[in-house]
Amino acid sequence: MGGPPVDCFRNPVGAVRVLFDKACRAATSPADFTRSDWGVKELFESYLFGRNVHCKVPEINSVQLDSLPVNSLVRFRGMVQDMFDVEYYIGAYKEGGDWHTTKYMDVADVPTGQDTEPQMWDRRLLYCVPVPGENEWVKEAFSPTDGLGATAAIRPLVAVQGEKRPRDAEGAEDLDATMACADELIDNKRMREDASSSATSTSQEVAAAAVHTLDLNMPLNAVGGNKMVPCLVKVYDGLDADIKLNDIVEFFGVLTFDPELSAVGFPQANGANIDAEFESAFIEDHVSVLLPASKVPRLQCITLRKISQQTLISTLPTLHPGVPVPLPAIEQIRQSLLDCLRNVIGGDSLAAEYMLLHLLSQVHTRVDSMALGKLSLNLTGCNPGVQGAPSPLAVSASNTIAKLLPRSHLMPLSLHSLNLASIAPRKDYAANRLMTGMLQLAEGTHLTLDETALEAGTLNATGIQNLASLKHLLEWQKVEYDFQFYKMEMPADMPVLILSQAKSRMLPADAVVPLMSTATPACSTPDELDFAKWRLYLTMARDMEHTLQPSILKTVEDDLVAARQEDRTLGPETFHRWLTMARLMAVSYMEPTLLPERWRMVRDLEFRCAERLHCC
Incomplete structure (x- = not known):
């Protein structure tokens, strides 16, 4: 008898939990299910790219942000503008003899007690912005197509067991409604503050000030007039190993939003305040991630792909x-x-x-x-x-x-x-x-x-x-x-x-x-x-790749020597430009190696240009 069905598209968190439960049943100790991602990446890549439905996943900045249900599968294509420090979180805990995971979630209710055996894991935070200077035809090429990517198709997202807040059975809680709760949560928290907890109060004021003075930090003012937003991407299991600053990456993962975390900057367990000294000591380090989720959505990355020229070629239809x-x-x-x-x-x-x-x-x-x-x-x-x-x-x-x-x-x-x-x-x-x-x-x-x-x-x-x-x-x-x-x-x-x-x-x-x-x-x-x-x-x-064959190298060397003998003012920068132009001339004809006629074309261009410069 097979396991419960999974829905990677409409219920990615549920799919993760199914795989986690399966890994737990086969594990003899917590270390066994912390060595891998339980097949999550393989499952989602097989589903998204094996079935070629990755282009149908709703893309943040291609649809209205408030139309995307929380905990739904989304994607974000952008440039890595900044890399924050590693974030530690309770990734798994035990309750009633059973293991549960909070992976791909911002925060979760973790019960207290020694028998919970909390497992501390880490994830990498990347601050990503819409690709600076990206032209409209590229946005259209990567925009969601009809089908599963339509907003209407993902709205019936049923509630997932174990969420921090219960959701309506007919659909996920809309992002705008969730954001409306943020101010109320902030006010309620302030009303509960103990007047004697000066350290906690001070740190909250610092966090609130950081939020209100936030600079979205977008190159070329990428937000423009189209209300595009950046994204805080949380990457797991070392997926960011070959990602560097300014890379263009397409992330696929779970859209999360937690107003308490967005407002205060620290998760709370069962409504209890975090130790004041701890919060006060580390608040400045966390100011960098106190980004209001209404302006900087969170994406819990399950898989990703770097956007290269080959990716662009495969995307262009003609x-x-x-x-x-x-x-x-x-x-x-x-x-x-x-x-x-x-x-x-x-x-x-x-x-x-x-x-x-x-x-x-x-x-x-x-x-x-x-x-x-x-x-x-x-x-x-x-x-x-x-x-x-x-x-x-x-x-x-x-x-x-x-x-x-x-x-x-x-x-x-x-x-x-x-x-x-x-x-x-x-x-x-x-x-x-x-x-x-x-x-x-x-x-x-x-x-x-x-x-x-x-x-x-x-x-x-x-x-x-x-x-x-x-x-x-x-x-x-x-x-x-x-x-x-x-x-x-x-x-x-x-x-x-x-x-x-x-x-x-x-x-x-x-x-x-x-x-x-x-x-x-x-x-x-x-x-x-x-x-x-x-x-x-x-x-x-x-x-395309390009190489210089030995047969043409002799011709090029002879011409460079002859040119130097005729004009002693020619220096290495001129010869370097000629060789670069020769390579580009061959590439412009889609030829993998330099032919003598392309070299002659470059010499002719340079001769005509030199005549113009002399006349000017």
Whole structure:
């Protein structure tokens, strides 16, 4: 006779408990069921990805938060903005001879007494934000599809045995109703406070002040006008082992909300106050996690996946990567994209070729301090906007790039914006949080810097430091994080396009191309099918492997020696740019190795660009 059925989608907590009970029956001691997750991760991954229903799980920020029932299965796709310390909790306890678990829950009623044998476990807390600079077509590609992911399909979530508060049998308690209880719980707790417990009272006031002065800490103000929210993700069983800061991750788990924990910051057992000295001693360490659940929902992570270019390729519907694309089709797609880029920058074919290589560039290897593969681009001769408005070219280029690349951002380099606030992240030790900056972005995020917006004036200390941060990013593809007592370099991979009237004297670019426009820059107007092809083309080209064959290396070496003999001013940076462009040229034709004709194309581009620079 089989065990009780489990419903991973509508009752994930119940499914976890079924597996836990099974593990307990087979265990001889508590250590036996603490060595593994009892098959929870395997079960949910088999269900979600084996049946290909992961895209139907409701995604926080794709639906109304208050429409998601508490304890339902949800997902959150975002960037890891901060990593908090390990959190310890009572993961299992004994009652009446039977073992119970509180795993994948914020808090639970744990009975007191020596016979409970509480088991202390730990989990990792990650503060995740909506992906900064993510463009709308990516959000649509990952949004829930019809079926199990519809809100109506998950509303009939029956109550689960052992919950902290009983729920109505016909449906789960709505999040907005639960949040409405928070203020009442706070007031009741304050009324129960003993006037003599000064330490407890003081710590609660500190916690309340931290909540009311909360900074959601979103890079690029990712909350925007669409009311997107960050998420506090609690990760179990070492699932975060290969996750690092600024990774884009999709988490699947249980949505939880506990107003007492959100208001006070510490769980309570059977309504009893936690020891005042303990709470007072550790309140400052917990201020960082006192995030109101109405603004920062909690997700108890069961499984996760990192979002890579391969994930994006498999998500895009057009030109399925499993079907080989013939070379003529690649050439046609490449040429049509070049035509689009040429239209965007005013009809300049040479600049369009550089733009294409720039969009394909990425850091593929690091040798010592050098980032190989980057190709920042400075287009000069750009007209400034009228009365402080962005440059027309900046608007048309950034709008088109937003339709081509997954993540992008236009940053006007005005005197006001540079002097306003630091664009590099810094550590706030008082709050024990990493305060974000505009340069805390996921790998592959494209930046367009509009230098035409920079007017005459004086940079303050913040503005000077911001320019230094941008220069460091352009030279080394690294962002310096300020930890007050020292600075830590974090590797980055952000293609940067600089638009300026003359060659930028403040920001060094790998390639400088003077524009020779024959028309007014205009936002591209191809249909959505064209953009879909170009997106997949760019993603697949950036993801492909490329090698240099020995046969072509001799040709490249001979050309570099001959070029050096003709012009002694050529230095290593020029040769490095040529090799990078050659690799990108081959990749733009989806060729896994460099062919002589692609090398000649790069030399021709550089020759024509050098002539322009000489004339300017």
